[in-house]
Every structure is written in structure tokens, then in C-alpha cells.
Amino acid sequence: MGLLSIGKFAKASGLSVSTLRRLHATGELVPCHITDSGTRYYSQDQLDSLTTPERATRMGDKPAVGYCRVSTRAQKDDLETQVSNVEAYMAARGYQYSIIQDIGSGINYDKQGLHELLRLINERQVSRVVVLYRDRLVRFGFELIEYLCRLNDVTLEVIDHTAHSREQELSDDLIQIVTVFANRLYGARSKRTRTLIGEVKRHADGQEDTTAADQRTGDAVS
Known part of the structure; x- marks a missing residue:
């Protein structure tokens, strides 16, 4: 097997590129070959010596x-x-x-x-x-x-790039956003604020018809 660039060696060993550079500087893990331009290369034997988490940790990798x-x-x-x-x-x-x-x-x-x-x-x-x-x-x-x-x-x-948000969590976040902006616009004790937040909560809980709730929300902020 050929030599590994520092990027490939980092990916295979689990050590970050910055850690490998630091280990080179301290002499704990010196690349087996360095080009005239300074590019580092590592051998398969060096990779094999770093295959366990315990070894990688001793070599200075961060958790x-x-x-x-x-x-x-x-x-x-x-x-x-x-x-x-x-x-x-x-x-x-x-x-x-x-x-x-x-x-x-x-x-x-x-x-x-x-x-x-x-x-x-x-x-x-x-x-x-x-x-x-x-x-x-x-x-x-x-x-x-x-x-x-x-x-x-x-x-x-x-780990999982699938969109994952429970409906209740989204509702709670929406209520929090509306509360913040309503407080800034009308004041925390304003009747408009209480009415608007109440309508949003009822709408989120599905307790009233969507159309009717939207109409009352519009009346509250008009």
C-alpha cells in the first residue's frame, strides 16, 4: 500500500489534522516522508499503530x-x-x-x-x-x-439528517416567538398581547377552527 497524505491519514486514524501537525512538531509522530514543499506522508505501519482509541488518546487527540x-x-x-x-x-x-x-x-x-x-x-x-x-x-x-x-x-x-421535529415542540417554539414579538410591540401586560398569544395557543392546540382563529388573530393586531 502507498503512502497516505495527512488528510487521508487523519480520516483513517481518527486524529484531526491539527493534532497530527502538533504531534509532528513535538516529535511524537513524525511523517515517514516530507516533500520539499512540506507535504506530509505517513505509512501503513504508522496507521496500524494508531488503530485503538486508547493509543489515539495517548497521542494527544481530543475527546x-x-x-x-x-x-x-x-x-x-x-x-x-x-x-x-x-x-x-x-x-x-x-x-x-x-x-x-x-x-x-x-x-x-x-x-x-x-x-x-x-x-x-x-x-x-x-x-x-x-x-x-x-x-x-x-x-x-x-x-x-x-x-x-x-x-x-x-x-x-x-447522525440523522432526516427532518425531526414533534408538532408540539414546533407549536411551543411558535408560541415563544409570538410572545417575544408581541411583548415588544404591545407590552407584556397589554390586552392585545394576551389576546394574540391566547389565539396562537388555541390554534396550536387545535381547539378551534383554523379560519375563525385566523380571523380573531387579525382583529387582535389590527
Whole structure:
């Protein structure tokens, strides 16, 4: 088998490119061949020596972190299932990992777990972030966190790219959005605010006819 470029070696070994460069600088893992232009190449024997997670960890690779979130405490069973799936995914790939669990809306960014995750990314303490679905990370702004990961040489992995949002969770997020904007427009104690939020809640719960609810919502904000 021929020599492996640093990119192919990183993918096959589970070590990040930045880690390989650091190991080269410290002399812990020196490429078997370096071209005049500075391109690094590694051998199959070197790859074979790094096939276990324990060996990779000793060589300085950073752990992965799984992020799992549900909207309410009533979804405890869903959270446990989510954690189990993420752990199984990371264990099957030999990742050294930890799990961050969060409870709160996907449009609420003031959550302890999310803050901890962003800190780990920003301080480059993890090699990758693993989530089951995109919307388990955040409802809006996924691309921004993805960009932050790229800036800090952190891989963001989504296990299942299928759209996954329970109807109730979407309804709760919609109510929260309407509440924020209604409070800003009319004030938190305004009758218009209470009426508008009440109509949105009833519409989301399916308690009234859609057409009638839309008409009253229009009257409330006109």
C-alpha cells in the first residue's frame, strides 16, 4: 500500500489534522516522508499503530462530545433514547466522549448545556460535536455554530439528517416567538398581547377552527 497524505491519514486514524501537525512538531509522530514543499506522508505501519482509541488518546487527540436536547422535562424518555443513540454512534466509532444533556426550547439560547458546549468549542477542548438531528442543537442558527466549529477545527457530525421535529415542540417554539414579538410591540401586560398569544395557543392546540382563529388573530393586531 502507498503512502497516505495527512488528510487521508487523519480520516483513517481518527486524529484531526491539527493534532497530527502538533504531534509532528513535538516529535511524537513524525511523517515517514516530507516533500520539499512540506507535504506530509505517513505509512501503513504508522496507521496500524494508531488503530485503538486508547493509543489515539495517548497521542494527544481530543475527546468528542455528544449534545442531546429536549424541550421539556416531560420528554425525559425521549432524552434518554437520544442519549443512548448518540452514545452508541460514538462508541461504534471508537470515540472517547462525554455527553451534554439540555432541557429547553430550540430557540432559547440561554441554556446551561448549550453554553458549556460553546465554551468547549471556543476553547478547542473537543475534536468533534455529535448530535442526533440538526434541530437538537438549535432550531435556528445551526450554520452559525457550524461555522464556529470550523474556525476552531472541530467537526460537527449529524447522525440523522432526516427532518425531526414533534408538532408540539414546533407549536411551543411558535408560541415563544409570538410572545417575544408581541411583548415588544404591545407590552407584556397589554390586552392585545394576551389576546394574540391566547389565539396562537388555541390554534396550536387545535381547539378551534383554523379560519375563525385566523380571523380573531387579525382583529387582535389590527
